[in-house]
Amino acid sequence: MRFDLQVIASWIEPGSRVLDLGCGRGSLLGHLRDERQVRGTGIERDEDKVLTGIGRGLTVVHGDMNEEVRDYPDNAFDYVILSQALMQVFEAEALIKEMLRVGRRAVVSFPNFSHWRHRLQMLFKGRAPVSRELPYEWFDTPNIRVITLRDFKRFCEMLAIPIRKECAIRTHHHEESGKIVRFKPEIFATYGIYLLGQPGEKP
Amino acid sequence: MHALTGDSHAAGFYEPSDKQPGWWDIMIGPGKGMDTDRYFVICANVLGGCMGSTGPASVNPATGKPWGSAFPVVTIGDMVAAQKKLVEHLGITRLLSVIGGSVGGMQALEWAVRFPEMVASAVPLATTTKHSAQAIAFNEVARQAILADPAFCGGDYYESGIPAHGLAVARMIGHITYLSDEAMREKFDRRLQDRCDISFDFEADFQVESYLRYQGGKFVDRFDANSFLRMTRAADYFNLEKAWGNDSAVAAFTRATCPFLVVSYTSDWLYPTYQSKAMVQAMKKNGLDVSFVEIEASFGHDAFLLPNERMTKLLQGFLDRVHGSLHEEGGHAL
Numbered sequence: 396m397r398f399d400l401q402v403i404a405s406w407i408e409p410g411s412r413v414l415d416l417g418c419g420r421g422s423l424l425g426h427l428r429d430e431r432q433v434r435g436t437g438i439e440r441d442e443d444k445v446l447t448g449i450g451r452g453l454t455v456v457h458g459d460m461n462e463e464v465r466d467y468p469d470n471a472f473d474y475v476i477l478s479q480a481l482m483q484v485f486e487a488e489a490l491i492k493e494m495l496r497v498g499r500r501a502v503v504s505f506p507n508f509s510h511w512r513h514r515l516q517m518l519f520k521g522r523a524p525v526s527r528e529l530p531y532e533w534f535d536t537p538n539i540r541v542i543t544l545r546d547f548k549r550f551c552e553m554l555a556i557p558i559r560k561e562c563a564i565r566t567h568h569h570e571e572s573g574k575i576v577r578f579k580p581e582i583f584a585t586y587g588i589y590l591l592g593q594p595g596e597k598p
Numbered sequence: 599m600h601a602l603t604g605d606s607h608a609a610g611f612y613e614p615s616d617k618q619p620g621w622w623d624i625m626i627g628p629g630k631g632m633d634t635d636r637y638f639v640i641c642a643n644v645l646g647g648c649m650g651s652t653g654p655a656s657v658n659p660a661t662g663k664p665w666g667s668a669f670p671v672v673t674i675g676d677m678v679a680a681q682k683k684l685v686e687h688l689g690i691t692r693l694l695s696v697i698g699g700s701v702g703g704m705q706a707l708e709w710a711v712r713f714p715e716m717v718a719s720a721v722p723l724a725t726t727t728k729h730s731a732q733a734i735a736f737n738e739v740a741r742q743a744i745l746a747d748p749a750f751c752g753g754d755y756y757e758s759g760i761p762a763h764g765l766a767v768a769r770m771i772g773h774i775t776y777l778s779d780e781a782m783r784e785k786f787d788r789r790l791q792d793r794c795d796i797s798f799d800f801e802a803d804f805q806v807e808s809y810l811r812y813q814g815g816k817f818v819d820r821f822d823a824n825s826f827l828r829m830t831r832a833a834d835y836f837n838l839e840k841a842w843g844n845d846s847a848v849a850a851f852t853r854a855t856c857p858f859l860v861v862s863y864t865s866d867w868l869y870p871t872y873q874s875k876a877m878v879q880a881m882k883k884n885g886l887d888v889s890f891v892e893i894e895a896s897f898g899h900d901a902f903l904l905p906n907e908r909m910t911k912l913l914q915g916f917l918d919r920v921h922g923s924l925h926e927e928g929g930h931a932l
Contacts, residue, residue, distance in 0.1 A: 434887075436887070442891060442892065442893065442894055445891045446891060446893075446908050446911065446912055449859065449889045449891060449912050449915055449916060450911040450912055450914070450915035451915055452915050452916070452918055452919035452922070453889075453919075454857070454887050454888070454889050455889050455890075455891070456878065456882075456888065456889065456890045457890050457891040457892050458875070458890070463882075466878075466879045466882040466883055467882055467883075467885075468883060468885060471885055
């Protein structure tokens with residue numbers, strides 16, 4: 396399992412109810428079910444991935460996460476996870492608010508746009524960054540949001556959403572190993588992972 | 599649960615000389631979606647049909663003649679109530695899963711809502727909680743074809759001869775709704791049947807015409823017009839939301855407790871995906887455990903009956919999970 400997912404899994408209390416937005420083939424949900432007795436649901440827009448997920452005994456709904464999340468009642472889940480998908484979400488603020496409506500906690504992870512490699516590409520080549528974490532050119536990228544660790548924290552502050560846990564890591568997409576970055580994460584981390592509480596709640 | 603014109607012969611061959619296996623042989627059998635090495639599969643003829651369970655062609659004990667026009671219009675609820683009696687008769691208190699496509703899917707939904715304590719999971723495929731106006735419209739035209747056949751005689755035709763032409767036309771209409779524009783284009787396009795040019799008369803020039811005539815003719819040999827009228831009526835009248843939720847799907851599913859697997863097919867224009875999505879939404883609002891997938895298929899409504907490797911894995915995975923969680927509950931030897 397991807398290193399960022401391992402970090403997320405370590406944050407989930409055993410026996411809790413989890414909604415995974417953009418669950419893919421369900422590797423995180425499968426892990427949480429087997430290792431942490433989690434009752435999980437995934438939302439995924441790709442038919443093949445949905446079939447794989449249900450085929451391995453997971454609960455998965457085929458559809459668009461922005462729409463599907465709206466049907467769940469308040470507090471239906473303990474955790475709602477959005478892993479490496481925020482940069483593709485059109486209405487990011489609305490989605491994160493929905494996540495915190497249907498879930499007690501939200502977990503969000505995304506690639507750090509202010510990583511030093513990205514900074515250098517901008518500075519010296521004058522080109523939009525292309526990296527292992529963000530491997531697309533400007534004309535074919537599905538990523539419509541540019542997010543840095545600082546920007547995300549500022550965003551949470553603005554909405555009075557407490558960050559209950561955070562973890563900056565260095566890894567790349569398909570690697571199962573990685574390191575937690577403590578020194579200047581906004582420069583050296585490739586991903587940020589955040590555990591969010593309810594707006595107004597004390598951290 | 600079988601669909602509109604299916605029967606209890608769901609899988610395998612009864613006689614070595616049978617040309618065709620049961621109607622869902624692709625999904626039921628050793629190692630298949632419903633693995634008969636692991637699960638016991640029950641499929642009963644529906645009430646009001648003509649393949650075994652009591653229907654309009656059955657003999658009315660009071661008169662010694664077929665019920666015919668005297669046979670009532672039964673509902674999906676009646677069919678499910680009869681199935682429950684069968685299941686109880688077999689000494690079964692809980693079903694691992696109630697699975698059906700189309701009108702069979704309606705029965706699966708009805709089971710989950712009417713007898714929640716007996717249903718450990720439900721799999722409604724290519725179905726709806728209520729017919730659209732379009733679905734009712736097609737059924738109405740099909741029924742009119744039968745009612746307008748002079749041989750119909752108000753439904754009491756068992757001695758005088760069946761309304762064969764009306765029933766064949768009704769089936770032809772049905773077949774149009776089971777396919778799709780794309781499926782027909784692939785299968786027939788505008789190809790001609792056994793001729794080089796159009797005939798300028800009303801013979802079956804086109805392959806699609808020939809196909810529909812063939813299907814219609816074949817149907818007459820195995821199905822009863824009175825049953826067809828009642829089956830289509832039952833499907834039109836089916837309204838889970840009205841029956842159990844005062845016209846609210848969300849309210850109707852408050853009765854259900856089991857996990858669901860809902861499947862729709864992209865080219866199904868009889869029960870389009872939006873109808874499956876609506877039931878999934880109502881289930882989610884009730885906090886039910888629901889999985890849903892819209893499968894890309896070009897064959898229209900009939901897609902659930904066709905071989906599909908993906909569907910097999912899907913069902914296996916779902917049933918395996920339900921089976922496992924029942925064992926954890928510790929009890930029911932299913």
